[in-house]
Amino acid sequence: MSSASAAPIPTASAPAAAFRWLRVAVWTALLGLSLLVVVLSGEWAANRAARNQADEIRRAAEVQLSGLRDATGRYRHLPFTAALHPVVLALLNAPGQAALGQSANRYLEELNRLAGSDVLYLIDARGVTLAASNWATPQSFVGHSYANRPYFTEALAGRSGRFYGVGQTTGEPGLFISAPVRGDDDQVLGVVTVKVSLRQLQESWRIAKDPILLTDARGIVFLSSVPQWLYHATRPVDAEGLAQVRRDQQYGPRASFPQLPWKVARDGDRPGALIRTQIDGQARHFLAVSEPVEDLPWTLTVMADHDQVLRTRESAWMVAVLCLSLLLLGGLYWRLRERRFAEQRDARRELELRVEERTHALGEAHAFRKAMEDALPVGMRARDVEGRITYVNPAFCQMTGFEAGELLGRLPPYPYWHPDEVTRHWHHYDAMMSGRSAPDGHESRLRHKDGHEVITMVYTAPLIDAEGRHAGWMSSVVDVTEQRRAELQQRQNEAQLQHAQRLASLGEMASTLAHELNQPLMALSSFASAAKAFAQRGDGALLAQSLDDTIAQAQRSAEIVRRIRGFVRQRTAGVEDCALATLVAQALALLRGELRDCQVTLKVRIPDDLPLLRGDRVLLEQVLLNLVSNSLHAVRAVPAAERRLDIEAQQHGGCIQLQLADRGTGIDPAIANQVFEPFFTTRPGGLGLGLNICRTIVEAHRGRLTFAGREGGGTVFTLELPIACP
Template sequence: MMLASIFRSLSWRHLWRWGLLALVVGLSIILMGHWAERRELQIKTEALQQVAQANALGIRGIAEKHGYLPYAAARHPDVQSLLLNPSDSLLSKKVNQYFSDLKDRTESAALFVMSSNGMTLAASNWNSTDSFVGQSYQQRPYFKEALQGRRGFFYGVGLTTGTPGFFIAEPVLNQSQVIGVIAVKVSLSALENSWVNSADPVVLQDNRGIVFLSSEPEWLYRSSDHLSSGDLAWLKLNGQYGMRSHYDILPWRVTRVPGSPTYEFQATVKHKQRSFLALEASLPELAWTLTVTSDLKSVQRARQEALALTTLLAAVLLLAGLYWRLHEQRFVEQLQAKRELEQRVKERTYDLEEAHAFRKAMEDALLVGMRARDPEGRIIYVNRAFCEMVGYSAEELLGCKAPYPYWHPDDLDKYMRQREASLQAESLPHGFESRVRHHDGHDVITQVYTAPLIDRQGRQQGWMSSVVDITAQKIAENRQHEQERQLQRSARLASVGEMASTLAHELNQPLMALSNFAVAARAIAGQAKRELLVTVLEDIVEQSQRASEIVKRVRVFINPQRGSYEDCDVHAVIAHSLTLLKPELQRNLTIVNTQLTENLPHIRGNRVLLEQVLINLLQNAMQATQDLPPARHVIDIETTLLERAILIQIGDRGPGVPEASQEQVFNPFFSTKPDGLGLGLNICRTIVEAHGGHLKVANRKDGGAVFSFTLAFSV
């Protein structure tokens, strides 16, 4: 009942202010959801970059681990002698045994040597049924590259065994002449098996975009794009992936954003439709591309939580303002409820920022302090950075057992628990935060990472800890949090003050009109003037209907979801906006020139919101010329039919917008007016984009600015 009485008392003349307030609330909700979504995407992107780096290091490690084998074997005297004397059976037997022993020690799949014509002379699998000996591999790309004096890399299906593998080839030189080629075959099945157990898919593609390793078997030997006839001919000639004659396209529905290191795609994984965020990492030395992914469910959940939280906050703020205006005696109670809600929001925001800051600190911090302890916990090594951090010399620390002199007196129990966990191999790999007491008495906040200290025989000799001073970072975080809290509080107070002043102005005129009509009706009733009484009563009914329309509009402003989209005539929307602004246009002696294209198609949109955009832009144009001579009090409105949209331009003859500020004017809280909130143009852009259009500003050659936006028309 209270809200209904408030809405009935609003005036049509100031309805746009309520619209602006509702749009501010709606924009805040949208921005918060967008911020939460972008923040979660940023976290996932950083995590994907770490995963990609770790997998890339693993792949490079495999290449580096086995890359030395052909290089070393190529310099073995027996290998070179066999290439110079290929018919020597004794040399062939010695090299076969040498390759077999070397293969067992290095865990490679196979090792073999070929003459300059590609014929295999010796191999580690010489005594197996699928031996490489006697086989020719001169058509293989890795053989051709090594024969030209370069190291060759190649992944493909073996011509003899039919099993895929990674081939590394090295030329065998004799007096700077290539006399043969040595190659090692490495199986990547262990790497692929580790990916299968991953929660999110991982794939590896060659330089043609063909997936040759994947955690999802159904993606194997599929291509990210159609292959040319030349590529298909090359693949068939070299038998890289067996006898396949075609390669299907990956079943991914990819969405890319220009300038972003990541992209999104949808795919069916284990019979379920899922959405992923993907990051590609190039391995140029191998001509491969590694793609790591992460599920997007958490991004959608973060956006939904932010939208729900912001909507709740906006609703509480609006109700608090209404209650403050009409029920001052309950203001304290409502204010307390609002503060409690703000406290919960602040705590939630603080937890999220704290978790993100802690994670960022672990990733970016430089570990400078080093401390080693023996199995009994006695300090056996400290570096200079650690000594400077705690204020004690190495002589004072070496040989010390717990409790250590730099332990904070208030945290002794905590230190003992951490020490026991560390000595029992329970320390977490990401470390823990610890407060220590410097020798001069001040506190130092540190981050500690502990790992086992292993000797050459593989025996544990103690523990090595890396300690990072994060005191300055903690102080900076606290200062930033305090500044953000003050900024949020100022914004909330400004919104409440604006709402209160608007209510005071809007409610007065309709209430006074209804009161005057009622007094007049009572006086006329006593004079028995029936016709005049009917006229006054009709005026009262008209005012009531007017209040009812105001209620409908305000409900749309308060909750934009209640607004409906309908077919709209753009020229009718422009005409109604000019009618609403007619008193202001006349008061400012402003002339409106229109150049409207005839027979424009209807657009699908919300008439109230579109009128609000036009009213806002027209008022900005009037304000731009109000201090100029009357001859420049002119506004030009033009409509143009484009291919799939209608272009609307509103130009003035004012001073224009500086180029440096042409993009900033659409940012929230940016205003060139002394008393402006800086939200009008930002809200206008949001409404236009919600209708599938785009709002921009430019300066006119003859002076002034022109704001233009597009609206997609219905088909």
């Protein structure tokens, strides 16, 4: 027998080896490019989130600065007003007269009560307190010396003084505002000081989610929402500054101010500063933005949790990896498809090799799909036709807190069902079993294994096997807990913005309030002097008339203060029937001083037979107040003879139409589309919230707010509100 010839061993040709090396190089380059895309997408998302967070902090700082200016500025004119009273001047000229001292004590006590400040007191040129509003309390300032206080020395030099520190008598911190008391020869005889507590401001900060603090010119924290940061410094305090603080006894007996336990760093060109610290033993990471306080040597610092930026970066990485994984899966599918076509053309010759390669490729695809399902942030759950759980992915286990072994094979009720929602869970389960699941999903409240609530959106679809038979249901479960919390926070922020606008409107009327109060106070002084003269002459009739006039002016002052304070503090009483004429009259009454100072010609034409409106009286008054205030601001730029404001109302179908037409500068067409946008303003120092909040309030009442140019110059705002149903 002849021996069989040996089969030749196949060897790889040089072109095939070169092709394999080229393919490896291409895949390596694609992998590197994919990693670069993932990294860059994360950085881009982090940068954008950081800038958005800094913008939110600045807006929050603007609201806080507005509240701080209101808290420190509302009492600015109180010492100047008290310094003009005759009993104050008389006591400084004759400090030894007990009757004058008692009269001054009662005057300062009554004035302090009406103003709502903490303490109002009178100091002579030596620094000794002669009279105080708390004269009848155990912690009376009368007889105490405050000659070492900077607010006293500044006022004694003829300037107004402002100083924040701990009280020498009460030990309570506060803001001290002082004014000189001048005699007939313009010589400074003494000082009137008002103490204003900022406790309410600090208490409101302590309920804030993130830290807020206020530092003085030396960097010492004297107000903070974090108690352990109080009386620490953001930078080292030099020896001269420590000596000055001890001399002034600004912060009581404290002789040192340790630095805050912060690690401060800049994050590239991103806004603000990054601060690492510990609060209550827990490491925290914040983005901090500091803003100077107008007219005061203070700095307001507002912080926000910077971990949100890091989570945004991680989320961007996950999305990028998911997208690249889907692309890679598509590429693998295309590769398998091409390979299958190639194998079909040479089925006989490469049958065993094709089966082996295909099995290997399918194994890789299955492993890749399993890894992709495990990496999905969306929970996946499969149930058979009896409702028994047959599959859960890691995301679903993390969402409920149960391991896969604790869930597989379970029938309802499932352990993650919320005990308060059992009836609703059974309803959705029955709908699924009967094939009536909502195609757009339903919201479901679950209870985590550790007890906290998880709000989810559940989307269910039938599960069909390879033979086309119904094998159960597949559900995707999305965690929307944070989204619901964000929606709740947004609604709360909108309510805070409306209150911030009322405070901003009050700031604009501060000068009007000072002007309105100056006239009755001066009249009170004149009537009191006249009453004294009539009493000396024994003229009883004129004395009674002077006292009646004095009472009338005092009531007028109280009414002015009541209106302004009521505008700030009042809360909406809800929906009620309102007369439009009354709403307009109330808004004009609050702006009476500004109308007079503006010298505007005002014409109001509102028919008496107009039907009632159905709405919130306080919110509607706020809308009218903002619109009239904007019109007055617009007409100030034109000559006084041309200033005009017409307010007309009429019934138009089922609505009442109110028009406010001014002869001001008008609205530039280039910015007409931005007028109702939040934080857009052309007024210096404005917040840009007025018209945006006005439109929000009007639309909430099912009304409409529009504007147009007025023929001959000016602007016409048109307010349409539905009539109350009879």
